[in-house]
Amino acid sequence: MSPPATDLLSSSHLLMVGAGGIGCELLKTLVIAKATRIHIIDLDTIDVSNLNRQFLFRNKHVGMSKAIVAREAALAFLPPARRDQCSITAHHANIKQPEFGVEFFKQFDVVLNGLDNVDARRHVNRLCLAARVPLVESGTTGLVGQVTCHVRGVSACYECKPKPTAKAYPVCTLRNTPDKPIHTIVWAKDMLFKQLFGGDGVVTDLAEAENNNNNTNNEDSNPQEEQTNADDVAAKFFKPEEGEQPYDFLVRVFRRVFVDDIVKVNGMDDLWEKQGRRRPVTLPVDRYKSNDAVKKTASANDAKEGESSPDNEVLGLSASAAAALGYDDDHAVSFGCKSSNADAKEKCATAPPPDHDAHVFLASGVRLLRRKLALASSRGSDDGVAFDKDDALATEFVTAASNLRSRCYGIPRQSVFNAKGMAGNIVHAVATTNAIVAGLIVAEARKVLRYVAAAEGSDERAAVASKLRDTYVVPFPQCPGSKYCIQPTSPEEAHAGCYVCGGGAGGITLSLDTNVWTLGELASFLKKKLSMHLPLLETDEAGQLYEEGDDLDEDEVERYETLAKKRLAELPGDGIVDGTTVNLQDLSQDFNVKVVVRHVADLDEEEYPELCIWDVEGGIQPVANAPAQEEAEKNDGNGASAAGDDDDDLVMIDEDIEVLTENVQAPPAKKARRV
Amino acid sequence: MADAGGSHKRKYDRQIRIWGDHGQARLQSANVCMLGCGPVGSETLKNLVLGGIASFTVVDAELVTARDTGNNFLIEASMLGTSRAKGVSALAQELNESVVGRFVEEEPAHVVQNNPGFFRDFDLVIATQLADAVAAVLDDVCRTHGVPLILSTCVGFAGTVRLSLAEHTVLEAKPDNSVADLRIARPWPELMAHAAAYDLSAMDDVERRHVPWVVLLLKHLHDWRLAQQPPAPETHVPTTGPEKRAFRDTLRAWGSSYVEVGHDLPDNFREALSNAYLAWTQPEVPSAAANVLSQASAVAMRAAASPVAGGADDLDVAPCVGFVPSGATTYAHALADVATTSAPPASAAATAEENFWQLACAVSRFVDQASGGGFLPLDGSLPDMTATTEMFLSLQNIYHAKAEADATAVASIALEVPRPRDRNHTAPPSAAACRHFCKHCRHINVLRWCRVSDELRNGISTVRAALANDGPSRDAANLYVLLRARDTALADTQTARVMREGTATAQEDELRRACGTVLRRACAGAHSEPLTEELISAEWISEIARWGDTEPHTVATVIGGIVSQEAIKLVTRQFVPLDGVLVYNAVRGDAAVLDVAKTA
Numbered sequence A: 001m002s003p004p005a006t007d008l009l010s011s012s013h014l015l016m017v018g019a020g021g022i023g024c025e026l027l028k029t030l031v032i033a034k035a036t037r038i039h040i041i042d043l044d045t046i047d048v049s050n051l052n053r054q055f056l057f058r059n060k061h062v063g064m065s066k067a068i069v070a071r072e073a074a075l076a077f078l079p080p081a082r083r084d085q086c087s088i089t090a091h092h093a094n095i096k097q098p099e100f101g102v103e104f105f106k107q108f109d110v111v112l113n114g115l116d117n118v119d120a121r122r123h124v125n126r127l128c129l130a131a132r133v134p135l136v137e138s139g140t141t142g143l144v145g146q147v148t149c150h151v152r153g154v155s156a157c158y159e160c161k162p163k164p165t166a167k168a169y170p171v172c173t174l175r176n177t178p179d180k181p182i183h184t185i186v187w188a189k190d191m192l193f194k195q196l197f198g199g200d201g202v203v204t205d206l207a208e209a210e211n212n213n214n215n216t217n218n219e220d221s222n223p224q225e226e227q228t229n230a231d232d233v234a235a236k237f238f239k240p241e242e243g244e245q246p247y248d249f250l251v252r253v254f255r256r257v258f259v260d261d262i263v264k265v266n267g268m269d270d271l272w273e274k275q276g277r278r279r280p281v282t283l284p285v286d287r288y289k290s291n292d293a294v295k296k297t298a299s300a301n302d303a304k305e306g307e308s309s310p311d312n313e314v315l316g317l318s319a320s321a322a323a324a325l326g327y328d329d330d331h332a333v334s335f336g337c338k339s340s341n342a343d344a345k346e347k348c349a350t351a352p353p354p355d356h357d358a359h360v361f362l363a364s365g366v367r368l369l370r371r372k373l374a375l376a377s378s379r380g381s382d383d384g385v386a387f388d389k390d391d392a393l394a395t396e397f398v399t400a401a402s403n404l405r406s407r408c409y410g411i412p413r414q415s416v417f418n419a420k421g422m423a424g425n426i427v428h429a430v431a432t433t434n435a436i437v438a439g440l441i442v443a444e445a446r447k448v449l450r451y452v453a454a455a456e457g458s459d460e461r462a463a464v465a466s467k468l469r470d471t472y473v474v475p476f477p478q479c480p481g482s483k484y485c486i487q488p489t490s491p492e493e494a495h496a497g498c499y500v501c502g503g504g505a506g507g508i509t510l511s512l513d514t515n516v517w518t519l520g521e522l523a524s525f526l527k528k529k530l531s532m533h534l535p536l537l538e539t540d541e542a543g544q545l546y547e548e549g550d551d552l553d554e555d556e557v558e559r560y561e562t563l564a565k566k567r568l569a570e571l572p573g574d575g576i577v578d579g580t581t582v583n584l585q586d587l588s589q590d591f592n593v594k595v596v597v598r599h600v601a602d603l604d605e606e607e608y609p610e611l612c613i614w615d616v617e618g619g620i621q622p623v624a625n626a627p628a629q630e631e632a633e634k635n636d637g638n639g640a641s642a643a644g645d646d647d648d649d650l651v652m653i654d655e656d657i658e659v660l661t662e663n664v665q666a667p668p669a670k671k672a673r674r675v
Numbered sequence B: 001m002a003d004a005g006g007s008h009k010r011k012y013d014r015q016i017r018i019w020g021d022h023g024q025a026r027l028q029s030a031n032v033c034m035l036g037c038g039p040v041g042s043e044t045l046k047n048l049v050l051g052g053i054a055s056f057t058v059v060d061a062e063l064v065t066a067r068d069t070g071n072n073f074l075i076e077a078s079m080l081g082t083s084r085a086k087g088v089s090a091l092a093q094e095l096n097e098s099v100v101g102r103f104v105e106e107e108p109a110h111v112v113q114n115n116p117g118f119f120r121d122f123d124l125v126i127a128t129q130l131a132d133a134v135a136a137v138l139d140d141v142c143r144t145h146g147v148p149l150i151l152s153t154c155v156g157f158a159g160t161v162r163l164s165l166a167e168h169t170v171l172e173a174k175p176d177n178s179v180a181d182l183r184i185a186r187p188w189p190e191l192m193a194h195a196a197a198y199d200l201s202a203m204d205d206v207e208r209r210h211v212p213w214v215v216l217l218l219k220h221l222h223d224w225r226l227a228q229q230p231p232a233p234e235t236h237v238p239t240t241g242p243e244k245r246a247f248r249d250t251l252r253a254w255g256s257s258y259v260e261v262g263h264d265l266p267d268n269f270r271e272a273l274s275n276a277y278l279a280w281t282q283p284e285v286p287s288a289a290a291n292v293l294s295q296a297s298a299v300a301m302r303a304a305a306s307p308v309a310g311g312a313d314d315l316d317v318a319p320c321v322g323f324v325p326s327g328a329t330t331y332a333h334a335l336a337d338v339a340t341t342s343a344p345p346a347s348a349a350a351t352a353e354e355n356f357w358q359l360a361c362a363v364s365r366f367v368d369q370a371s372g373g374g375f376l377p378l379d380g381s382l383p384d385m386t387a388t389t390e391m392f393l394s395l396q397n398i399y400h401a402k403a404e405a406d407a408t409a410v411a412s413i414a415l416e417v418p419r420p421r422d423r424n425h426t427a428p429p430s431a432a433a434c435r436h437f438c439k440h441c442r443h444i445n446v447l448r449w450c451r452v453s454d455e456l457r458n459g460i461s462t463v464r465a466a467l468a469n470d471g472p473s474r475d476a477a478n479l480y481v482l483l484r485a486r487d488t489a490l491a492d493t494q495t496a497r498v499m500r501e502g503t504a505t506a507q508e509d510e511l512r513r514a515c516g517t518v519l520r521r522a523c524a525g526a527h528s529e530p531l532t533e534e535l536i537s538a539e540w541i542s543e544i545a546r547w548g549d550t551e552p553h554t555v556a557t558v559i560g561g562i563v564s565q566e567a568i569k570l571v572t573r574q575f576v577p578l579d580g581v582l583v584y585n586a587v588r589g590d591a592a593v594l595d596v597a598k599t600a
């Protein structure tokens, strides 16, 4: 019952991954608890929206490295004598970099995760397994949180239970038949925004749209080549012409996406009444286009006078266009009327001024385009403007564009606040939960360190192992039984069929059309799906077919590039066809897995947006209704980025805590869908 | 100002997503008093300052010791020997420039006993490591002023958290997993008619596969009633196990009749099957809400009759005169008062909360009247489901229309409910406020805590069952008694010396004796079996004795997190706060709530 007489924390070597919400709390608690040797890795820089909980950071640190600032802040408040004994090494770096390989991990006694995305968590899990270092994993969402304990030979690894992965939306829904706000938001962010403001050579599904529809069954001419040319033409449309004013360009884009494209899709008769859908309507572009205030806002630059460097110009093009137009950015209603009268505001919320979205679209769009051009001229290459949820102009543009599209389709419009949450996969976060979770991590880490310190096979080790716990924090009174829930449970047992820690026992079957998928598409799909970093792909028949890494020679690169363009069935060694086993390896993660490919043609895109069926043999399906899953589903827009990119997130809650009335029925396995 | 508002929105974005603008506005106008700034006090303070409260005032008379520099994040080595209150305030203030920080270098017990008026103007008082007797006095003072109080103690690897106020109403309880109120078992006529208009046999396959499962269940329940021998009335639902099984089987058979043999059921039928239990789930008023409604009329009437609104507890204690404690220095940061004093927006949410009892009374009458038919106003939400857009929207319209009609009915009843006298000059709650209230009324809640003095009298006898039985609360009950006993031992100068300076055995003996004292006191006058110290685990006695007055930082982090979480619940008036005494057991790593703080 007694806490340990000697605290192993002070003599152990700790690795902290993540210096965000949980990380700040954890680092503070560790150094106060007299930990003396800590490495901390975080790729992120500090944003204003971190300051409500990441208390090692101040306003003046915005833009600086989290890991480095956290280290300095934590050391600064230690008494000088303790400071000399405490060694914190900060790495402002991606955990996936090669220097943080198995050898690096082996030097630690325990790894403590305060990460924000499943992808990095899986990577750390694999390295911990390979280096045989125990992992204490954590996450919070709002007032809910958990700490889990992953010790090889004692408990499950992080991946024994499949993690809910990003939700993919069928491209045809996004392109032609959206019926939910998220559909128009993903369209605005991943198609329109990227197409307009992305770097040179970016082609999104927006530009591909019309061609694909016509080309489906056209096998005569070379469809690939034709497609490429058509894409170029379409993509070109979304770049300003020689001498075209940014404002005129935005008006042209407006006319294209909210008038011409809508007319076109309206003409596809089999999409509408037959499927129980309402036809979309076009927007009256001429009504919006010659508004002087909009033109003035679009052409304004808030850059400081007298300095006309491109950098200054870029800085000057980040302020809110909506604010400049005098539209109120309330959390409840975007671009509403500025009014202190609550009733007027409410009226505005239910029936928003029809033109405001269009005004903001044009003004913020012009400013973003000007920023892109200024950036390109200062950098010498056009890398474009990436969508950033904390970039006021970017979220405004995406909100306005998605609201306009929503109006075409009769979908409810969203406030900037909501649209930002959906587009940026924002996870709710507050200091209180992070503090509780950090305290629990340290308590669990102490036990894990006693386990590590005890001799292998000893009674003491067994005794400590039996005391390890996964702990769930659930706000009162939502969990029956024990009321305030800091609820320890025995850790899950390892899943024998786990394809990560099960020693090759688990298999994966992937069904897809081997005559359509290319090797390149397969490789990038598998890389993402399996959170691999540097995948190597081979078959018994053909040997290595695909590899990523910095140490490839030119011949190899060329060979892999050629192969990547080939359809699976056309690959050497009889191709990857029905029944072929693909061996995947990632040396950087010490990870191997076999994937059996099954050929299946004509998968319904509605039902299988990824155009394949992913089946983990003997796998446990993620709990469909757990609160955490909700979070995870919000996790991604079009499946373009691997996971949520906020600081603290993704709680996996045990299904036991679920409060259901009687008849605990499994929720529908498949997400409800609408046509 | 506008700029500060914008940057606040960005800074607090992630938490505004939890409690909304109105919750954040409440937090930003909260003035918090913190008694004692050891590790738990400082951790709590840190979390609240980060969240953006308006101001804090630390009351603490200690000077910084070497131990503080090792276990308190808001203490720096350079502060050694200086005022702890001053040091903690300075560092806490640095965490958030929008928050005003003040400190008072005075013993918390001294302020409580000598300057009760000091507490009048706070929105929340948090007291850490306070002796039981002082806590009881502070509790009385806070109740006099209507200021909520949170008490927290940490002794080594054990800690407690307890809230105390006369009454706290919750409109936005925000339950994580609320089952949608779809009224399938008891449809209203328009909903019934809507479902009846669907003729699956006349549809093509695509349409049929998109009939919303709500409609499928409504139709199937209707058919089930007709199929009973004799046909069952409109309110009848499957109740027995065989009836429910049969209901599911026939539903499955119905769906299968539209697909070829060996094929999967259509998605909409699968969804209907997994939601089949809703066919026999009566739209009952949940017990917490029923509890509110049952007393709403009486409370609203009393409020209307009394000059002060709301409140079930007696408010007739003589008002205290506030004054600044002698010798107190006030510290306020220069950067401070930016946009913190602005009142929360007069939003529908705020109006609905201000008129909680009046609207609860209206809802209660609505439920009893023909318009409600025994049910709460409908919240009108419809979960996503397989359906064509048209079908979904028209079904949603049915639910929206009913919710709107219910809210309108509640609004007109509300006009008849007498209003508190101090609000007679303001407008009655708006339609939007009524709508907001109706939307949340299924989860409304009222909590009332007994006075600390009452808990000190009755708490131990309340936990006697937990003490005797080998249940999950046994450790918590042990710790509860031990902390009371420890407090008793420390209250006496002589035993306190033993507790602080005696040998380990002497400390344990003293603590064991004190356990006997509090246990015997607990059964004085009761007719039940007397309780003795034998009930208390020897192991726990030695642990508590050994821990002394340490506040290990790891434990303080967890307790401070819980205290600040509860503080936020009280201030934002969202989520259901802790209604008992929480005992955190860091050895086992769990937390249990003992039911010792409710009103009798």
Ligand SMILES: [Zn+2]
Residues within 6 Å of the ligand: A156, A157, A158, A159, A160, A161, A494, A495, A498, A499, A500, A501, A502
């Ligand atoms: Zn595993």
